[in-house]
Amino acid sequence: MIYETIKMEITSNPEYVGIIRLTTSGIANKIGFSIDDIEDMKVAVSEACTNAIKHSNDNVFYIKYEMLENGLTIEIQDKGKGYDIESTIKPDLSNPKENGLGLFIIQTLMDEVSIESKDKEGTIIKMTKYLGVDI
């Protein structure tokens, strides 16, 4: 099945993450998500874009929105340095750190999340939220 899509290619500038949030909320609103779900997706997308901007070392990154019948899949991709997914550690509350919360927040807010990352080839994080589901 081929879904309708909106794809973006964006210069890696922190200033543009707010614009991406706006676009995300427009798309999610059109699909019919609740205000709370839209807020969740704005945060999740921002976290992924922030990672691409801060960690990929590439000067451009990509977003693909795929309109499902019952939800929205958002893919954030960079063609940067990649990282070892296994070696990232979970946040530890007894010893809170300045970093390491982004991926945890994405996983908490979205219904499905998958990450692929390859050394020197880059990272793809794919996240889906379904309409009217609360898990």
Next chain:
Amino acid sequence: MIYETIKMEITSNPEYVGIIRLTTSGIANKIGFSIDDIEDMKVAVSEACTNAIKHSNDNVFYIKYEMLENGLTIEIQDKGKGYDIESTIKPDLSNPKENGLGLFIIQTLMDEVSIESKDKEGTIIKMTKYLGVDI
């Protein structure tokens, strides 16, 4: 000189024009345009996207935002049927018609507009608005 860009590729669905307006207003706001200028750009971009959706016969179209130091260039492109630019007629007030206002509105609202169209290759309309200029 290479400018920062945001590029989009969008399925030709009228439902998405509102999302493009939202993205456009976010970008224009970030650059520092006034509310009136932002409204103008939203209309101009919508007109160009509407043309790509209604007339190009292609099922996808493209937008490129180029952040200038003193303004914003927006390019709307389709790879559809193209048209003969020379043969489009100016709106005639003594005999108003249902169509033919879109390009006229774009030309009125933006500071610079150029159109390229080739038979069976498609159309590119490039429009620029400068900061703090009123013509």
Next chain:
Amino acid sequence: MSMNISSNMGVDNDFWNISLQGELDVSTADKLKEHLHSLADKKIMDMKINLTNLEYIDSTGLGVMIGILKKLKISNKEIYIINPKSNVKKIFTITGLDKIFKVEG
């Protein structure tokens, strides 16, 4: 990014009262077109289109209004555009359509 239409007959049954709310663009123009033509099919009389709550309009919306105006003009009826926001009014002005429609407010 959606549009709502409400309409009713004016007090003396001599005009249509129409209110638009939201954004009138390529995704919503057909809805307006059908609505206005169905009113004209019931009775040809002046239309007063209240735009107080219309946030956005472009050529697709103007096209619909020009189409219905042509139908009304045959019977010497008019379209009144009531209380448009400044960005909406601007689109009527730059196209010169403020001289074809009766723009009020």
Next chain:
Amino acid sequence: MSMNISSNMGVDNDFWNISLQGELDVSTADKLKEHLHSLADKKIMDMKINLTNLEYIDSTGLGVMIGILKKLKISNKEIYIINPKSNVKKIFTITGLDKIFKVEG
């Protein structure tokens, strides 16, 4: 898509009163970081961060607050998060940071 910070000393000069307005993300986190550290450099005392007008926060904002909290904790000082909107509060809750900061309202 911008953020404003205002701050002043509390009535008895025993805490910092800070108000954030707008969106706290990767583009504005550094501004907050510099601001809070410059306050701590003047005087180490409790910080009350009023979030009534903060529309958005994510991990970049949380990171800044954790960083400054570590500095304050050395002297047994606290960060109070005052009156966050529900979407902002949710980010503190899901990360468990509502147990590290004093969230009020």
